[in-house]
Amino acid sequence: MKKRTTWARTVALLLTLGLAAAACGDDGGSSDAAIGSTGSTGGSASTAALTPQKGGSITVSMFSETRGLDPAASSGSGTAGGTELSQIYDTLVRWNPDTRSYDMRTAASVTSNATGSEWTIKLKSGIKFRDGSAYDAEALRFNFERNMTTVNSSTSRAWLNYVVGDSKNVTVVDPLTVKVVLKVADAGFPALLAHSPGMLVSPTALKALGDPTAADYKAKYDAFNLKPTGAGAGAFEVESFTKGESLVLKRSTSWYGGEAYLDTIKFVVLSSDKGVDGLKTGTVNVAFLRTPVSVANSKAEKATGGIDNVIQAGDLLLVNQGTKLTCKDAKPAPLCTGQPDGQITTKPATANPLVRAAVAAAIDPAVINTRVNDGKALPTTALFQKDFSDTPGVEGIKADPAAAKKLLDQAKAAGFDGKIRVLCTNQPERVALAQTLETQLKAVGFDVTARSDLDTAAQITEIVTNKDYDIACWGLSVPNDETAPLSLVQNFWSASPNNRVGYANPEWDAGLNVLLGARDATARKAAYKTMADLWNKDVPSVVFNAVIERIAYQNKVHGVYANESSMFYLDKAWIEK
Numbered sequence: 001m002k003k004r005t006t007w008a009r010t011v012a013l014l015l016t017l018g019l020a021a022a023a024c025g026d027d028g029g030s031s032d033a034a035i036g037s038t039g040s041t042g043g044s045a046s047t048a049a050l051t052p053q054k055g056g057s058i059t060v061s062m063f064s065e066t067r068g069l070d071p072a073a074s075s076g077s078g079t080a081g082g083t084e085l086s087q088i089y090d091t092l093v094r095w096n097p098d099t100r101s102y103d104m105r106t107a108a109s110v111t112s113n114a115t116g117s118e119w120t121i122k123l124k125s126g127i128k129f130r131d132g133s134a135y136d137a138e139a140l141r142f143n144f145e146r147n148m149t150t151v152n153s154s155t156s157r158a159w160l161n162y163v164v165g166d167s168k169n170v171t172v173v174d175p176l177t178v179k180v181v182l183k184v185a186d187a188g189f190p191a192l193l194a195h196s197p198g199m200l201v202s203p204t205a206l207k208a209l210g211d212p213t214a215a216d217y218k219a220k221y222d223a224f225n226l227k228p229t230g231a232g233a234g235a236f237e238v239e240s241f242t243k244g245e246s247l248v249l250k251r252s253t254s255w256y257g258g259e260a261y262l263d264t265i266k267f268v269v270l271s272s273d274k275g276v277d278g279l280k281t282g283t284v285n286v287a288f289l290r291t292p293v294s295v296a297n298s299k300a301e302k303a304t305g306g307i308d309n310v311i312q313a314g315d316l317l318l319v320n321q322g323t324k325l326t327c328k329d330a331k332p333a334p335l336c337t338g339q340p341d342g343q344i345t346t347k348p349a350t351a352n353p354l355v356r357a358a359v360a361a362a363i364d365p366a367v368i369n370t371r372v373n374d375g376k377a378l379p380t381t382a383l384f385q386k387d388f389s390d391t392p393g394v395e396g397i398k399a400d401p402a403a404a405k406k407l408l409d410q411a412k413a414a415g416f417d418g419k420i421r422v423l424c425t426n427q428p429e430r431v432a433l434a435q436t437l438e439t440q441l442k443a444v445g446f447d448v449t450a451r452s453d454l455d456t457a458a459q460i461t462e463i464v465t466n467k468d469y470d471i472a473c474w475g476l477s478v479p480n481d482e483t484a485p486l487s488l489v490q491n492f493w494s495a496s497p498n499n500r501v502g503y504a505n506p507e508w509d510a511g512l513n514v515l516l517g518a519r520d521a522t523a524r525k526a527a528y529k530t531m532a533d534l535w536n537k538d539v540p541s542v543v544f545n546a547v548i549e550r551i552a553y554q555n556k557v558h559g560v561y562a563n564e565s566s567m568f569y570l571d572k573a574w575i576e577k
Helices: 008-017 082-089 137-147 156-163 203-207 217-226 272-281 292-300 353-362 365-372 401-413 428-443 456-466 484-492 506-517 521-538
Strands: 035-038 057-062 093-096 101-104 107-112 118-123 170-174 177-181 236-242 246-251 264-269 286-289 304-319 324-327 342-345 419-425 447-454 471-474 541-554
Touching (some): 057 082, 057 272, 082 236, 082 246, 101 107, 137 156, 137 170, 137 177, 137 203, 156 484, 272 292, 286 292, 292 304, 353 401, 365 428, 365 541, 419 456, 428 471, 484 506
Parallel strands (some): 419 447, 419 471
Antiparallel strands (some): 093 101, 170 177, 236 246
């Protein structure tokens, strides 16, 4: 299999033709197997020898509810709104897991200079947003600028600020062409264009909301975020969005790609096990699955097919190293109680490197797999498993209770009181995980307080807003595409707004620069080795599973096809009647 383009000058031609091969790695046997399908071929539901039928509706169960329908308000991955928003806005390009290259969507071509430090994006002509305004170079520039401000609460702000640096580096060349000069050379820059930065919002629709400082702006924006009428250029538009219930999209009559087959799509949020049940009973036609047991059950079901993507670091423990927290009027509590207004640095137990190392040595993924996942997970402590496409061959920290006790004793001798807190959610598998972690940590001498009584939203508040935790059950997405390095930027770059653990190491930041600029497999593997070695030394978090994310569908559903980060498109989907 080809990997990514080896020589810089071929990037321009191959991206334009949609032929450039790429690999930023995942686990799963080989880079071919890392994202593939059962009951279909490659990254799409097979339509071989079948004639698509127009009409009908499908129900799609997702992992979580999107925070909104503005790409700047949604995390934008397959687990958090990216699929839904792709139908409304489309994307500039699409990562094709079958060819391991980028297909052009609203972009006509994406080309780079020899070093990957300058990129030129040319748009297809004749595309318009649904409000009738031009889908042009100025709209692209406007969206880049907007997405690099604090208006953007999605993961893409960290990516853009790291790679592009300044919105002034994005300039209009002609009505359909934009030039982007990068702060950090990035051989995988098109990955951004297949993600939320490539979901363009009509500047006309946004400007119609008025002055952001006006008293009524928030109410106008909140309404827009629930129903962005006319703001997209995708195959579907919003019919209704009821938070906590469903999002219903209807076919757009003005999509540049022609009309989609389906009349409507209804998105709901279900747990993975209920998604599998829904596929069997017919209440769901497509389901996003992420738990090991649900994925295994789906694969065993002959009436369904699916597209699988193995995610590195999919299950891990966030390990708080001391994060910056801004206090105002003694909030957020409890860490700001009694504190003056201003920024403080939190002081969790795990700010101590000996404590972090002891935690890492105490955790045994094999035991977690047996007790929590019925033996169906992919247990590992490595940041990149051995079958990662560009594997550096660096093993993770081995479970070693004796070593953990020794490290903990050293920390106690230096004044550590031995107390540590574990924060998980109230989902059944997370409750079981909290119990297992408590047992393993107590066995090496920790005094453990474990919580698993919070829903996901409450846990996020504790971690992201209150920043009051030591270790927390979490998951990352380091997928088998060119967003893999961007995930490391997003979560562990010292200046990232999404760095939830407070990890800051200049060597890591420098390693990210090298990784992003790597243009062949040898260079990428060397860069990934640097990151894996630093991971084992510093313990920014503790990996215990790689995770399969599965897009499962009934056999009567056809034309579902994948993008990067486990997102998928439904503009060619249809249902047998």
